[in-house]
Amino acid sequence: MTATPSTWDYDHYDPAEERLRESLCTLGNGYFATRGALPECTADDVHYPGTYVAGCYNRLTSTVAGRQVENEDMVNLPNWLPLRFRPAGGDWLTPDTAPVLDHRQTVHLDSGTLERRTRYRLDDARVLSVRQLRLVHMADPHLAAMRTEFTAEGGSTELDVEAALDGGVTNAGVPRYRELDGRHLTHVHTGSADDGTAWLRCRTRTSDIRIGLAARTAADSPVSPAREHLRVTQRTTLHLEPGRTLAVDKTVALHTSHDPAISDPLQAAVDRVADAPVFDELLVTHRTAWGQLWRRAELDVPGEAGSILRLHLFHVLQTLSPNTADLDVGVPARGLHGEAYRGHVFWDELFVLPYLNLHFPEVSRALLHYRHRRLERARAAARAIGRRGALYPWQSGSDGREETQQLHLNPHSGRWLPDHSHLQRHVGSAVAYNVWQYCEASGDAEFLHTKGAEMLLQIARFWADSASWDERLGRHRIRGVVGPDEYHDAYPGVVEPGLDDNAYTNVTAAWVLTRTLEVMHALPAPRRRELVERTGLDGGELEQWEDVSRTLHVPFHEGVISQFEGYADLAELDWRDYRRRYDDIRRLDRILEAEGDSVNRYQASKQADVLMLGYLFSPSELSWLFERLGYRLDDETWRRTVDYYLARTSHGSTLSGLVHGWILARARRAEAWAFCQEALKGDVADVQGGTTGEGIHLGAMAGTLDLVQRGLTGLETRAGALWLDPVPLPELSSYGFSVRYQGHWGVRLRLEHGRMEIAVPLSDRPPLDVRLPDRAVRLRPGDTCRLVLPE
Template structure:
């Protein structure tokens, strides 16, 4: 792949082995729905996988796995609107797999949100057929998509047969390890043609009973025959191609579901919309305008290869979570709307996504938090099922907020189905609370904080206080039976039950939630506080317990470092060198060891940042304050030793790992930070996890790299009504700029270059912005630009120990 001036992402040549990856990275979407970048003439097989997904459209099916009945909810692969195949009359249908390809090129135009494709086919003795296609999923009207195809006979005249279709025969089969599970989500598939020549297809999801309607208009120089086949709506035409003269076929499609607002029937809405839609040129014009507005609001200027990848990441974030998302009841799908990995579920990835959105599209952040608030009662039910008060949010969420984490997972290396205990990652509640607070600080949305935000904070804090048990021996409260962000460790070696005690990340963030919630409750206007207290039956004794638990949660240490969990330091050291010699890539260490009949539970080895996530969430001063509240002194030596310790014991089996380590090292060990930043940048574009990107992009990692520039390298915080900045420029990324939206100011621009920080606030009638840097505070009036020379930072501390097995 190549990138040109950060405005395009290109692939030259046809490579079947790369096709799934390209399909994910060439996906087009608008926040309502997205379609993978599959070739329109190719059906789903081992090479190609067309997929179209509507945000929040889930369905639940039951499968038999290892002799057990298990239920899984999937984001549904909806009827395929792409199919458009072609052949020289009398010949076979042309695809890059069945015909001689003389040239093939795909280009994503990031500025305009279009996918362009050029292919030249050898037609035997009939000469050469050139095919150029331009595709868009409309960013202004989220229910429309369009495909323009230009056919050119380069030498001899050719009669060409063209067939366009809406295909309802699709299933969810894009992830090989899920293929033995039930994937036929569409039922009652019907197709037909309207009197205007428009064809349509309607269906329903099998269990959730969501109605889906698609309609297609085909425009070409020549008569179009319309009809229906089994589960397909079809349009056909024949073109006479004269040498050197392009023949154009435009396919315009509308998509609606019964979850949409302001419609009575999804099929009727789709037919009406496609019949009223402008032609391709008109659609392209309004589509480009919508994208231009998005780029203005999310402007990012980073030079070089890093800047090109960051712009691609931003492109995919905006296609998954656009302003259209603000009108929907959806969460943050971990793999975007780009594929079926993780079944389209919502994990904790909003922790990495919302901090970026808060400063550009706060209305989208608010909608994503409302998704969580609507499922608060379901979370309270989950807590009650454990005998606890408060709210226990699920590790994986889908349509209604119940726990969607699979009961069994497949290890592809061993072929064995294994129990899945990742639902014990109760720290997802702290992530939601953190996002509530960050959103309100960035946006100044006191109304949300005082209502829905306060309700979520209260119930999450209540769960943590009720989960904490007193240990007389330690003189501390403990939280037992959980799994931390590491995910590899689910139980103690030889234990009869899953779960670990006193995961440091879980306990510290629980203490933060309790502390912050007490502050929010104290600051609420008295009428609102009274209402909340009455409705939740909150009393003084409970508040006193929160205060006590927030100061006495146990944080384990060993060998002068923070322990990932109680007993981590007692686990065996791993033979990293021997494992790498035997297996090469050991990112997925859990699968490697299980296939050998071993378990990662026995070793000091982590999949990704766990303890070090604390350095990602909190600034050094806030982290020191949190530990001081818990009775510990966290000095720089202890933190740097902790960073060094876990770096040597992490396999980086998640795309989030490089991101978090790069973020932390930018302040702890700057000389090594760039290695991890590069891994975060290239995680998807180079498919570093070995085939996973073809199943969907990693949205949290993509958004996190954007936030690394926005907050990580600038030290930007939004707190106490001010912008706080403490830049730590990396030598490899020392010049960059971006725009942000802060407390009603649109288009605030920050630029850092050669030790100079520039802040420009656009003209408006709003209050000035207070900007606080170490040792000084400046006030920037609307319409003014402030330039500040940054002091030289001291060199980061040197590593304190050598890597294990290095």
Template sequence: MTDRTWEYEGYDAAEERLREWLCTLGNGYFATRGALPECAVDGVHYPGTYVAGCYNRLTSRVAGRAVGNEDMVNLPNWLPLRFRLDEGPWLTPDAGAVTGHRLVLHLTSGLLERHTRYNLGEKRELTVRQLRLVHMGDPHLAALRTELTYENLTGELEVEAALDGGVTNAGVPRYRDLDGRHLTHVHTGTAADQATVWLRCRTRTSDIRIGMAVRLTADAPVAVRHEPSRAVQQLRLNLEPGRTVTVDKVVALHTSRDAAISDPLHAAVERGGRAPGFDDLLETHLTAWDQLWRRADLTVPGEPGRILRLHLFHVLQTLSPHTADLDVGVPARGLHGEAYRGHVFWDELFVLPYLNLHFPEVSRALLRYRHRRLEQTRTAARATGRRGALYPWQSGSDGREETQQLHLNPRSGRWLPDNSRLQHHVGSAIAYNVWQYCQASGDTEFLHTKGAEMLLEIARFWADSAVYDESLRRHRIRGVVGPDEYHEAYPGASEPGLDDNAYTNVTAAWVLSRALELLESLPEPRRRELVERAGLDGGELEQWEDVSRTLHVPFHQGVISQFEGYGDLAELDWDAYRKRYQDIRRLDRILEAEGDTVNRYQASKQADVLMLGYLFSPAELRSLFERLGRRLDDDTWRRTVDHYLARTSHGSTLSGLVHGWVLARARRADAWRYCQEALRGDIADLQGGTTAEGIHLGAMAGTLDLVQRGLTGLETRQGALWLDPVPLPELSSYGFSLRYQDHWGVRLRLERRLLEITVPSSDAAPIDVHLPDRSVGLQPGETARLVLPE
């Protein structure tokens, strides 16, 4: 295994679901899991193909209630291709006849290579080599090449390929009580060339039409038959010892959401018919990947670098330049599985900062997804009696709240109320992303139009949510849930929600101050237009100013309280629970199964207060607290970090990332332990089985950003690059390229205390770079080599 490949040796049925996730191939438009083509869907194998933004809503009966859920749809399976000798049993690795098996995921080229040797008895073997791609150049194409070689025998091999529309959403065990039958009106047929079969279907309620066409190519005639929901192609190959025969399968996929087509089936048949052969497809696919890697160059030595390259590979497969043409958000679990039902959460908060500096056109498209749903968020805010924009905690096709009403605790088997829709802080994350994107890209047009509209409406919601408390002489935001997620209510309370979540209030104050700053900076005609369109008046803007300075931030025992009353909760006996349970990451499920509730304890699932140290530099965080009339010195922040480090179970892959980031910035020796957890979260399946259901995209992109911004202290503000590198002995050498405003390929390289910055030659303006002890101006074509202080 190298830093350019990810490999598995030997067949292990218990690991197959995890490998299928890890070997998913995609191009930003659609992705297909790395399931073995000859294996049927069962408890071991789960092929899945998912198109970005393809959702369907169904109603299920759960715990005596009618519950509606919108899911990213598992589309017809184009992979099936199986083989057998002389009418014998179909060969699969599960049949026990495998003498060798190897999977190689080629990261630089987006290829999945597979080698398997089947033992046919009496020293006879069949060797299978497959190459699979989901085309990065043409987002509607994928291909599978199968090479079959006999050893020590001659005979006839039967090959059967299929296009299977009889699929359901069944990839997440805890969702299996829910209706997963999303496809209907499945029809198949044969194209005029007889080598191509097609399948059309539609989703049951969203009425998205899907068209697939598969062309099979081999040195033998192809017979076709049609079964209910399946189109089957068969051929017989005469094999000789040592001679290799090749079967190529090319698929074209379209949906009615695509632009510039009339009918998805017609488009798929036409595209599949004119698609070149496998070799030519491979060449253009490799070219497209080469161009991607040039824009996303990252050099980190050793095992961390190998994992980071894998993370980057999967980020690019989910959010590629093709995404810029789509109306989609950031699916929290990528296009790799059905966990979280393919919904869009706040994970873009961890994803866009990386994309901003490499693929700003993708960031812009993802923010446009949020802007297109702005009217839906206004409606949601009005339903709560407030003005402005209330963005949903989980979003799907149209921007309504998609958070489930019930969730299953697998430990107790009970369906429980889900109150995570009260995480209104998702609005602040969107505002933060608008601001960061525009600072990094220099896209003032977006900032002054769509970005401004979102920022102002989110600010309006926060100002309207704040209630003045005479006794505190402060504004308060009540009835919310913070990023922690464990705490949804006060112990014994009849209604969910918490008061004055520190993260929520501080970020709300930041949004309000940024909105006011933006209005002040706008040209007068544009400012007047925005104010008139939003119906803002002087009194409302004065209210924003007041609330941005008086939101309540609770403290207890000299540390920032996660929320008002947090310090009054009981302390958990952490040692006892660690002794009793092997893994306490999901402490909430453990306590509920015991008849208890995590709401009673000072225990967090993931970083909540400490998220403030992730979003804001120490100087900016101090400034925010000063604006709120509170002093946040280094000792207070250190005590706060220590307090929550001791009380967090890390039940989210994002938790290790945030803790590693915060500790690295604080120059703490234990930072690397949390950075390692963030790096290994998915590949080691630290969350206990969830990785097979889809990647954790936020954590993957966040580890890339840890190198890009966390360790370098990189900020883009005031028209300059600001750098404040921190020493992390375990990751002291790294380099990467980025796009900053009009500069493509700015190269940063750190080798212990030597920082090298190269600005490529261009006609763009010089770049101002600020470090804590000096500032330099770099002309295009210049390189600065700076020795950092001890």
């Protein structure tokens, strides 16, 4: 693999690496995405073509370990890619069955295209050269296209070419899910029109989402349609003379019944593909759309880190683009790149929206609308456990109910085990945090005063109602939860799951209560009255919030913040022994369970838990939060806390390196870059050994972008100003990017060797206030300011 700021290249054909390449070569436009599989290959143990529409889910019931288990999955839609070829009358050519002389795949980041070049040996004299260029159109999100160019070397060749739409697909991209029913599509029908258009329609089995695809295939020779079981094909025969290249263009339209402004998805697809321009014209408008995205998300970071960051930005934009702003979708943890986590929405928006807020606020707003539309479902979930307010699910899908699986498979032991991760109730705090961050960055007071205030109020209400008073401690406590660590879901030897006073949960709950009180007091009087009437809020409840926000219990031990009450009583793990025996101990929980032990017995974390507080909040805000709670959190206590958990974390999540790198940039700068590198290479090097092939880790990718944007610059958006407190890392001392802040488009920041340049573009907006630790600067539109930073 080689990379530049504008390309991502894979040389040679390697079946063992194919799944990884397919994920990292995925093309998408925020509405749908297609994995980078070779069009002549079908799904098997090597290849997995997959096409996913944002928000297209289906629910099925399976029998697992003797139990009926219901799961909702993001559906693998009919495969539009198939295009195979063979010497007339011979066998179809694939890299697995025919001699391959050369093979190369290149993702062109600037233009959002995937190029593939392969040379097949046909016989002793002849070679077939194949070049394909593929796009999933960024300007028209319902279109995709592929040009395939064939060149004969050494002799003339008659080449049969067959393009197809294949409805015989299932969800089978994740081996550990294969005991679950993956047959989501039904009522597959195919046909063709007189104008040469082939079509396929189907629907999902229980959600009843209707899907329509239409394809137009153009070649230098006549194209004839044929129908097969669950497939429709278009065939042609090319006469290749040596040195002369012939092309086959395939253009596809995709619609579902979820789409606005259509009647029938099949007719919409047929009409759209009939009206679609030829490939060259599609390529021009597609490149233009990508050029606009790159300008809005300008990022200039040198070296290998810069190349990886550009790839990360590419995949973030393919999952969440301006096309997403019209959809009712959340942030799928694994993008639209594969079937891991079943396409569910977790808390990953916590790592994604802070980046989007400063470039594509309309997308952030749409993603928050997804949460607001499911507010009533979250309130129902709270009522189901006897609480007021809103309890957002750990895993969300189509309608906002809890989608967390009841069982999960440990591949090490082969056992299906109970899954208690639905007790990660801190996801509500993540929703509230994103509401606040979006409104601070965008200045969207209308959203804050309406939908934002409604969500904040109900999340705050849930936390206040979840807190119980402990007379002995003289404090409020939140019991029976699971924190971000995820390894610990119960106390040793206790049957009932859940932990008490998870520090991350309690501190973020206090933050939610505090910020919600601020919003309630700042609301315009008419709006406040409406909200109070609608929610039945009374003054006594606000007084309770104030009390709880100041008295939530945060446990400490040995001068550090405890991950949860009783953490200090757990046994120490022999980390050296486990690293010696297992080498990779990222999934320590699975290793211990396979040994008949439990990670619940040990001071061992999967990822940052307490330290997540330092990721979400600046040092000054975190210190203020603890002071408000009645605790002193000075620099020395925080440093001890960082050191303590750094020695007890296995980094079993791709988010862990990101959070640790972010924190260590300020706490222990010399060690920060190793963790930043871990975050940067998590997917491109597939550090977790096969997981990236099931879908990229969107939160980690967006988080690395935000590490440059906010982490290293100390950038905060609060009190109507941009606050900056840069942290120079020797390995990344020169970089630049632009942000969109409260109507200022393209504010450019550049840091280089202790100097900072800030340029505000010309506009009719008011001046921009910039605050640094040692000075304040006001910039009018059109101004450029150059500052020397303190050592």
